[in-house]
Amino acid sequence: MDRVVDELGLVPEGEHLTVFIPATGTAYVFRVRSRVNRGYEIINYGPLPLPADTPLLRLGGGLIPVPEFGVLPGLSYNPSTTPINFPTTFNVYDKSDMWFIPKEDRERLFHVKTFITPSWIRVSVDIPRGVPQRRFQKDRVVVDVDRPFGWSRGFIEVVRFPQVYYGFRVANDTNLNVRTFVRFVYGEYVIEIPKDPELVFNILTRRFPSYWLTMPITVMDTTLRAALTETYGFEGFPLYPVNKRDEALRAYAELLKGVKV
């Protein structure tokens, strides 16, 4: 029902994308009006952007430098204070982060699947940069790539909200110093938020097909909240049970008055 994606795992034109945020229990519902990079969805980015001599932390304690651009030493990880941002030489909005777009481009949404070679590399993402999002038992424990869990191996999927910098973290829990490689499969969507409360309700009660993506956001940082509000005009649609239809429609209608896209 919710696998409304093509063979690349991207949302085709005319279909819906639901982005759920666990921290707030809300979701954004987008209709993909256009996928402008149709036919060229793959970027062979190259090595992880780890400059030589960058100090990394050792999983057992201590520091180790990156010996050569893109090499991730054995048993090492990058701390939250030195995230990976995927810079580019192209004339993008911010060359330090090829996926960053400002809030004025709110009708654009990047859906990015990141594949890292070797595929055993642990990966997580801070949203916004510097704010770890992996938690256990509410906020009692912060887990991340340097812990036994709180990460995935070799793959991570996100949408890139405008006006928000993301910071990626990686760890290598073998003893091998490895040459890394990154491939992106992405969709550059032109999106709109459906203006029909009934449709939104049907999507959020999973009675209408939509691709659901749960973002790794368990903490709503103030800068993230501000960016989302400035970009879309609201913090997302709260989810209602199916038997609260009338209440949901009223709430959605009210929220839709302030929607910016």
Added chain:
Amino acid sequence: MARELLTLYGETDGTNRTGDFPLYSDIIYSTGTAPFTPPTYIVVPAGMKAKIWARRVSGDGETDVIIQWSPDVTVATPMWIPVERVKLAGKGSIELEKRRPVVVRGIRGVEAFKISWSQPEAAKASVVVEVELTDEED
């Protein structure tokens, strides 16, 4: 799910009758200087397993190639337990590609495997192994 296939290559030093192969691969970065010297063992991350699918040995003389497993490579003197031995009877080469791999599991993330040689007379020999590191169930 993670799944990575590595082709590892190692050579004897030609002067010692026994030793551990330093391992090279396109994906492994190494230099002649510590801590980036070629690895002589591979740690299997917790939750993953190393599947050793193929062994190719060639050399100038009789050579035993032994795959060994350690339950904890972080201790001062790791214990190494043989899990497979391939014998090259004399000058030449041998290739073994099996339907079932040799499996080494990462349970705590400190398990490791290495490939060693043993020769009655020191001679040049090399080994190639195909290793799959995966967290898939089978």
